[in-house]
Amino acid sequence: MQLFDSESLDRRGSSAVKRTPPKPSHKTFYRIASKRRLSVVDRISKSKRQLFDDNIPMSFDDEEPISLSSHALAALAEFHAEKDAHEKTFEKLRTGAAPRAGAGLGVVEPEDEDPVAEDADDQPLSMAAFTEDWNESQFWFLDETAFALADQLLDGASSSSTIGVVSTPSVFIALKNRLRFWPIEDRPKLVLFEHDHRFSVFPEFVFYDFQRPLQLPAYLKGSLDSVIIDPPFFSNDCQTKFALTGRWLVKPKSPRVIVCTGERMATIVDKLYRSLGVYATTFEPAHAGLSNHYYCYANFESSTWDWRSDESD
Template sequence: MADDDDVPTLSAETFAALQDFYAEQQRRQEILTKLEADDKLKENIIFDENWQLSQFWYDEATVQSFVKVVDSVVADGGRVALISCPTLFVPIKRQIGYRATVSLLEYDRRFDVHAPDYIFYDYNTPDKLPIESLNSYDLVLADPPFLSEECLTKTSRTIKLLARDKIVLCSGAVMQDHVEKLLNLQLCSFQPRHRNNLANEFSCYSNFDLDSILR
């Protein structure tokens, strides 16, 4: 018969980590339950901004403007990809989800509650995409998380792999030359705004007349 001393025990650090893991699992399940109770389309969406991931949520007027644009340009049976702009997912899905496919490509795994419409995305590996998603989206709407040429270049690579028609990109005004060079997009009059005002001037770029939809 084995001694009690032979029974493996967890260190305090490992035990605390295990508790955190189970707490996170329970939190995710609670979110899933709430979403499933309302067809997964409730809340905008419970998650706070994570500034370490350079997350800054749009204000409501900006969200509704993008919903209007997407609803106007995506035909029945169409496909929309949202890259690094997770707070647009629920409002756009609510508006057109009954007639079109909406996919969210996002690094923050909290949003995997939207699976199978959620695709994990890391701009550092811009080619790592589901093969069925390549050249399959009628509209790609992207908001690269960082104001750097490297981030924009890699995200642009992803956009080119996904898009078969229309593109909208949001980024700092300082990135205009790079946006035009990498994606041949034009500056829009429409300016996205955020719930927490950003110090950097923010701009919207597209390859179609986005402004005429919002007039």
């Protein structure tokens, strides 16, 4: 997402203007003649980096060739293999998923899908193909959380339903995986509103910039039966613009609304979504590597959550 003021906080609660990844707790630099550095060490995980620390000599002759131990070479090979696997998975999505219905159109009717293509590669989708981008304040939900939220969006849905996913791609992937087991003729329509163009590999993708909250295709106004919203920043400005988008998108009669954001935003969420009956629930979404206290707000109770009371805190 784009930066907009120095007071905004991302999902980690950090200032938006300082959203660079934290430096490792320690980093070893090797002084080489002519001030060369082994920058490859910084590109791999801490555990693999230790192999380099243990196997690279601390000093070199100017003409001495640099060599790595078999363990260090194996770690480097594993790193590149993982990177190549992610790139192949993404390329497979790019060349396979999008062309079936035309990426970027937004709403895909069930009859537009190709059942032959679906059956030919009946593999579940994974967020592993989309590494988190901290510049976008991206932190994916754990699978358990993503599926729990997807199940609530699908509850009561039918082929005449339209489900919107706003800045919550991990839930979109969970929805796609759940719907693999639904008959094509029964599947609801999905729309993914997302700023990250990597997700344009999916035909349900619609570009969304919260700085322009209503700059969306006109036919989507009042079209959603249910929606999930996960604003990337803990600021009143960001939350307000996402709420404008959500209220513009949902149908006027009994839409299902889920908002996932920090506990600290409870007051503004109550104000922005009061007309839709959204309240804090007992369900707490979980992210990998993110310790902020996250709440799920919704305008309905379910088997997964109840309304949160003061005693729940």
